[in-house]
Amino acid sequence: MQHAIGVDIGGTKVAIAIVDEAGNILTESVIPTDLSIPAIKMVGKINNEIEQVIKRTGIPMEQLIGIGIGAPGPLDSKNGIITSPPNLSGWIDVPITQIVEQHFSIPVSLENDANAAAMAERLIGAAQExxxxxxxxxxxxxxxxxxxxxxxxxxxxxxxxxxxxxxxxxxxxxxxxxxxxxxxxxxxxxxxxxxxxxxxxxxxxxxxxxxxxxxxxxxxxxxxxxxxxxxxxxxxxxxxxxxxxxxxxxxxxxxxxxxxxxxxxxxxxxxxxxxxxxxxxxxxxxxxxxxxxxxxxxxxxxx
Missing domain, CATH: 3.30.420.40 (ATPase, nucleotide binding domain)
Structure with a gap:
């Protein structure tokens, strides 16, 4: 079965989980969103937590098909940039996809958080059909x-x-x-x-x-x-x-x-x-x- 990593970035916390293709969460972690530090450093903390989540499950990297990131807009999903969300003060033009891809060497996708939630409801929620x-x-x-x-x-x-x-x-x-x-x-x-x-x-x-x-x-x-x-x-x-x-x-x-x-x-x-x-x-x-x-x-x- 295929697995992917989901990252949900919010103004107060970041949730990170490994999810299988049936929509089951194997393990999940939540860390606070620290807006007192530069956005790049916070992305580094997210990368570190992703590493810990992977270690806990023991799933080899080759079995992970990618990392998906949901974040508040405005953003530029096609270029993987968080541009200027009102509730992520200081996160201006953050190339988050590039940073995470360079760290893990697997494909990374970025979407507006409402779009990500819509995908979840279609996968295993209220809109499966x-x-x-x-x-x-x-x-x-x-x-x-x-x-x-x-x-x-x-x-x-x-x-x-x-x-x-x-x-x-x-x-x-x-x-x-x-x-x-x-x-x-x-x-x-x-x-x-x-x-x-x-x-x-x-x-x-x-x-x-x-x-x-x-x-x-x-x-x-x-x-x-x-x-x-x-x-x-x-x-x-x-x-x-x-x-x-x-x-x-x-x-x-x-x-x-x-x-x-x-x-x-x-x-x-x-x-x-x-x-x-x-x-x-x-x-x-x-x-x-x-x-x-x-x-x-x-x-x-x-x-």
Whole structure:
């Protein structure tokens, strides 16, 4: 059986795992993302941890088909460069693929983390039977991985699917990107906490907002209903644009469960443009905790 290494780089931690072609994790390690040191040194720490993970499994290097890396965008996946992610401060134009390939002498692939998660859901998750689907993460930010006719849509630099900065409703005000009314500014976990805090009059978390929602706070209920509707609008736009058969939703906000999925499904059933679009399934992700490393490894199997 073939094996690959998956590396999931985040703003606070890096997960590294050896994964077989069935999507099983043989061993996994997590190290903190140290943003106080130069990015090149942090990549060196990642290389060292990859070595330790390989040693623990005892798998010979010749049995590893490659290393897949999932990282937040913007990035240049075709040239293997992490360009300027907001939550990896100081990581500017880091040629991570080149550095890792030189260290291990095996092929290395780089993709946006949402794309990697989409690949994981297709390999062993909620979209195993689907050639046309979108994986949408609703967490600190909002992003998507799009699979069409069985192929991941990457775009020019590998940043396709950045739906978080699609303008949905300018009345919600100015997004951090400079536009008005971006999806991420309205419906991300960060946005929910910000708007909930404004309603309550003190800083509260996204989890606190949803607790108030379930406890019947009327103002919070109105806020969350708007958020669900906006996410429904986003899903309809994805369905109309890419003719999907399924949308898989992950990320921290998806943990709210049935109220979110039922609301989006109802919106899609009413407003998607054509009959097949209105029948698009809206389902939760299956691989929340491990989708990053499994998806990163899956990039090697797909290649």
């Amino acid at each position: 689907n050639d046309n689907f979108a994986y949408i993460t609703v967490s600190t930010g909002i992003g998507a991985g799009i699979v069409a006719e069985g192929k991941l849509l990457r775009g020019l630099k590998g940043n396709a699917g950045d739906i978080g900065h699609t303008v949905v409703d300018p009345s919600f005000g100015k997004c951090t990107c400079g536009q008005y009314g971006c999806l991420e500014w309205i419906a991300s976990g960060t946005a929910i906490a910000r708007q909930g805090s404004a309603i309550i009059g003190k800083d509260i978390s996204t989890k606190d907002v949803f607790n108030l929602y379930f406890n019947g706070n009327k103002e919070i209920i109105r806020l969350i209903e708007k958020v669900f509707r906006v996410l429904g609008v986003a899903c309809v736009s994805v369905i109309n644009t890419f003719d999907t058969e399924k949308i898989v939703i992950g990320g921290g906000v998806s943990k709210v469960g049935d109220p979110l999925f039922q609301s989006i499904q109802a919106y899609v059933s009413e407003f998607a443009l054509n009959e097949t679009g209105r029948q698009t399934e809206i389902v939760p992700a299956k691989l929340e905790q491990s989708s990053g490393v499994i998806g990163a490894a899956a990039l090697c199997f797909a290649r």
